[in-house]
Amino acid sequence: MEFKECIIESFKIIEKSTNCEQLEDWEKELKNKLDKKNFIDIKKYPRIAFRFNDEDLDYFRDESNQELASLIGSSNDLKLTPREKLMLSMLWKNGDLGKEKHIINGLLNKDHEKSKKTGQIFHQFGRKLKSPDKEPIIDQHILRAFKYYQNTSNTGEYAYSEHFSKQNSKAISDYKDWITENVLANKPNPEDYLYYTDRILFGIGKYLKPYLKK
Known part of the structure; x- marks a missing residue:
């Protein structure tokens, strides 16, 4: 499976999964397909447990x-x-x-x-800390993964003009809408789904970074 198809499949799995074990298993597969060094090191970034x-x-x-x-x-x-x-x-x-x-x-x-x-990005992180079951973490890698999926799904090509070193209000808004409509809807443990979605898309976006440079 080429990385383009692999990434599109990742979003489909996130949307259609019925339990977090499916997301955890897919993340393990992705680490082999896209190199585990691109994914979050849970020793460096352990899950935030406090509220x-x-x-x-x-x-x-x-x-x-x-x-x-x-x-x-x-x-x-x-x-x-x-x-x-x-x-x-x-x-x-x-x-x-x-x-x-x-x-x-x-x-x-x-x-x-x-x-x-x-x-x-820091403002959204504050919202995440306030409502971990409703708000996603957002950073350049997650936005890059989402925009890649959004553009390949709609046009078959990636919009290279997007500059991810600057925060993009529309990209954040679109991503949060996707999370609400396709990830959190009817999920039994939304906070856990968000946790694994964050991890998967971070790894995808970091993997994509060198390939999308002009």
Whole structure:
């Protein structure tokens, strides 16, 4: 099976599967077909088990709790645990301070500012954390896989003009519609279906990346 047919078959299996075991088995097959190095390493990205409760959301509604940079610049009197200090240091080192604002807006179901070209992926991640049984994870690889399927299904060709290094509002909207209509509808364990769908499409999209460069 060529990779094009393999990818189209993946979407059909996701849509028609009746239990998560079918998705898990198909992911194992894909790892052999498309190289397992393209798929999520669950040791590096374990499944998120914690939830944000109402008390957590109330905490972030206070804008003074929405920025982490101020914690790093504070005096040592601030009561941070060793683990919190380590996590803040990692965010600082990776240049990720400030991105938490987009996640918080997603958690609080605030609309993403369309004028901003960045932050859409983090905003959607916040929505995912708030509603893991309804919202998918979205990143460049998942969008690439979806757009490939969308275009090959409709026209037989891939739209090479799509630039996936920039967040694409329409692609995200189309993907979420597909998830709602074709993946979550009538599924007994929607959170589990989303989990395996995220993993499968991430691997497909990462596999496709070098093939779709101009």
